[in-house]
Amino acid sequence: MPPIIEGRRTVESDRETVTVFLIGMRINNPVAIRSWLPVAGAMPKMLRHLERDPKSGLLSYHSWFGRTTVLVSYWRSAEDLTRFASDPDAPHAPAWRSFNRAVAATRHVGVWHETYTASATNSESIYVNMPSFGLAAALGGTEVGPGSQTWKQRMTRGH
Template sequence: MTALNTERVTAEIDGDFVVFRIGMRVNTLWKIHKWLPVIRAMPSMLDELESDPGSGLLAHDTKLGIRNHESVQYWRSFEDLREYALDADARHAPAMQWTNEQMHESDDVGIWHETYLVRAGEYETIYHNAPPIGLGKAGTLSPATECRRTAAGRLGWTEGDDVSYDGKSVESDAVEPPKTGKND
């Protein structure tokens, strides 16, 4: 079992990064021969990426369900993600070609992905009584104290003093994101 962080911590990462969600959906449960090869492809791709520190993959988490299976990945850049996805010598490109051929033949399995480009400082995290997960695996963990005590504080919008707890209730000050000059 992975060790728990019993301290309340937040994760930070230097610079911009990418969150990539990729998954598959089993549409016909009893057609194992259609979806099992698709689900078996992801672990070998992740092994390939983890064996190459220069790949740009920072961390990943995999969630397996009955119908829905997902890998949430953290990448250094979109360019790194794209380079791997299109590399004919890596495992992804041929697997994707095969998967697309299979999906044109039947709708027994579906695939999807979402890509989010995250700018430095435009995210916040909190972990308490949990092992490193998600960005907590990819970034550096720091105590969630002082300015990191609240979500608005972790975003740099306040000094972390915008919420107070008295044991039975929570009180908070209104906060607004800082003006960026785009629409001012």
């Protein structure tokens, strides 16, 4: 388990933008293990591949597993994310082909994703007694101090 960082922390970054990528799957038929298990197993392979390559653009991620899974990831840019997704030598391409060929028509499992490019300087985050998490894990956390005590201060500090 990552250590808890005591106190109030926020994110202050010189980065103008960050790309936030949300992806997940939903198990529509829990007994159809042959349909959803390969989909569930594809993401850890992709994450290991990305972690081994610091140039990939992946900054940080967190995931939750249940009937509907969620993975929140932070990227340097949308271009980095697109480059990974379209790289024929990366693990995404074969997983996507396999899903489309064998799984998509069964309706036993669904997949979803959303991509946002957000202003990193015009954002607000607060972490109290948390391990390194979210945007702070991606861009670095810092103690709340003068100029970042309130939501309004944190939200408008990039102006």
